[in-house]
Structure formats: structure tokens, C-alpha cells
Amino acid sequence: MTRSKLLAAVSMGAALAAGAASSGNATVLTFDIDPIANNDAIPDAYGDRVTNSSAASGAFTFGYLEGVGFTPNVTVEYTTDTTVPVQWWDTGYGDLVNIAWSNQHIGATIILTPDAGFEVVLNSFDLGGWMGDQHDNLTELFVRVDGSPVIDYLDNPITVLGGSAHSSFTPGIASSDPVSISWASPWFVGIDNIDFHQRASGDSPQTPQVPEPATLALFGVGLAGLGWVRRRR
Ligand SMILES: [Ca+2]
Numbered sequence: 012m013t014r015s016k017l018l019a020a021v022s023m024g025a026a027l028a029a030g031a032a033s034s035g036n037a038t039v040l041t042f043d044i045d046p047i048a049n050n051d052a053i054p055d056a057y058g059d060r061v062t063n064s065s066a067a068s069g070a071f072t073f074g075y076l077e078g079v080g081f082t083p084n085v086t087v088e089y090t091t092d093t094t095v096p097v098q099w100w101d102t103g104y105g106d107l108v109n110i111a112w113s114n115q116h117i118g119a120t121i122i123l124t125p126d127a128g129f130e131v132v133l134n135s136f137d138l139g140g141w142m143g144d145q146h147d148n149l150t151e152l153f154v155r156v157d158g159s160p161v162i163d164y165l166d167n168p169i170t171v172l173g174g175s176a177h178s179s180f181t182p183g184i185a186s187s188d189p190v191s192i193s194w195a196s197p198w199f200v201g202i203d204n205i206d207f208h209q210r211a212s213g214d215s216p217q218t219p220q221v222p223e224p225a226t227l228a229l230f231g232v233g234l235a236g237l238g239w240v241r242r243r244r
């Protein structure tokens with residue numbers, strides 16, 4: 012097992028162990044932005060310091076989903092490796108509506124940055140394939156902490172569903188450093204429903220950079236839970 016795969020497995024186990032406790036206290040970036048048109052850049056302020064499910068920002072009204080809390084201490088950036096921005100689109104990426112996409116072969120990155128004294132936790136996000144297409148063997152998807160890959164799919168390519176479906180990913184990554192999602196398709200994979208929450212630093216252990224016994228034990232709890240769920244079915 013490669014290091015990246017092990018870390019991905021560990022984080023999946025942690026996400027399973029955390030269960031539903033984290034999902035209710037979150038901001039979800041739904042890319043509900045008004046007014047906006049296909050191909051427009053995602054406004055840089057979208058997702059910054061969210062305190063309400065609907066907020067005016069300059070010429071825009073921003074919509075979000077929430078649980079019991081928001082993320083006033085997290086800012087969001089949208090970047091690509093060129094001058095072409097991360098863009099908005101309405102429909103056609105699987106069953107997702109209002110999404111972010113990039114026409115850059117070398118990819119786009121969405122960065123979640125917590126204020127000092129806070130951690131950001133990336134719970135989940137969705138990817139959808141353009142029109143009815145399912146995209147197999149997509150390798151260019153990374154979740155990074157402070158620029159270093161924690162989950163990558165080079166050794167374990169993913170499938171992104173299109174048509175009347177989409178694919179969901181649950182990294183469960185927490186850090187006081189910036190946490191980012193990078194993907195390159197080009198253009199035929201859109202991202203939506205980026206679900207994250209914040210917490211004070213030190214409330215929970217940091218995301219491990221190397222597997223440690225305690226983490227492996229937690230992973231074991233996740234596997235045990237999975238086995239339990241399977242037995243229940
Ligand atoms: Ca959406």
C-alpha cells in the first residue's frame with residue numbers, strides 16, 4: 012500500500028468514525044449565485060466567512076446550505092494555473108445543478124483557509140460528468156493540506172458518474188493549514204456541494220501526516236463499523 016493510499020484509507024476510516032456528528036455543522040458551497048451566466052468566473056467572495064444561507068455581496072446574492080452552524084473563520088479561493096478562472100455552469104454535469112468547472116487541462120484548485128486558531132474540516136464534495144457521460148480512470152484529483160497531497164488518485168483512478176447521477180467523495184480531512192481540492196478533467200467534470208466546517212484548533216487531533224498507532228486504531232474502528240453495517244444488511 013502506498014503512503015497516499017494508506018492516508019486516504021486512514022482518513023476514510025476517520026470519516027466513518029466521525030459519522031454524522033460532523034455533517035450537521037457545516038457550510039455547503041452549492042454555487043447558487045445570482046446573477047451569473049454560464050462561463051462566468053466564480054466570484055472570489057463566494058464561500059468567504061459564511062454566516063447565513065443567503066448573503067448579498069456586491070452585485071451578487073450568494074446561496075449556501077447549512078447545518079447548525081456556519082464558517083465565519085474560513086475563506087475560500089478559486090485558482091487555476093493560468094489566467095482563465097474557475098467558471099460557473101448551470102446544468103448538464105450529471106444531476107448536479109449550478110457547479111464550478113475548469114477548462115484547464117492542468118486543473119483548477121479550490122482552497123479552504125481557516126483563520127489562526129481554527130481548523131477547517133473538508134467533509135465531502137460531489138463531482139459530475141458532462142451530459143450522459145461516465146468518466147473512468149480519472150487520475151487528476153487531489154486533496155492537499157498546505158500544498159502537500161494527502162489524498163491523490165494517481166494510483167487509484169476514480170470514476171465520475173454523469174447522466175442522472177453524480178459521484179461523492181468524503182475526505183474527512185482536518186487542518187489548521189489550508190486544505191485544497193484540485194481537479195483536471197479537462198472541462199468535462201464539474202464540482203459541487205463542497206461541505207466543510209470549522210472548529211477551534213486543538214478540539215480534535217490534527218490530520219496525521221504519518222500513520223500513528225492511535226490513528227491506525229481509529230482506522231480499525233472505522234473498518235469494524237463498516238463490517239458491522241454490512242452484517243446488519
Ligand atoms: Ca449546486
Ligand SMILES: [Ca+2]
Nearest residue numbers: 055056059087
Ligand atoms: Ca475568497
